[in-house]
Amino acid sequence: MSVKVLIPTPLQKFTKNQSTIECGGGNIVELIESLETNCPGIKKSLCDEQGEPRRFLNFYVNSEDIRFLDGSKTELKDGDEVSIVPAVAGG
DSSP states (O other), X not given: OOEEEEOOGXXXXXXXXOSEEEEOOSBHHHHHHHHHHHSXXXXXXXXXXXXXXXXXXXXXXXXXXXXXXXXXXXXXXXXXXXXXXXXXXXX
């Protein structure tokens, strides 16, 4: 299974400056593990101490926010596109 992951600029230091990575995984948790295998050190930036996606990062599967799907257990299928988007705040 292959899933396309869009990597934000601040995390591209882990991906050798690549903005997209092809990874596998049946859900978001497995995808993050696959990313860590391919890009050592990235998981610490993506997940908190409990292994859940950090609150200031938004994950989208085919433009759908995983918070409105099944969270980190959101299932993935071949050809899906996952976007990792840092939260933006300001006034």
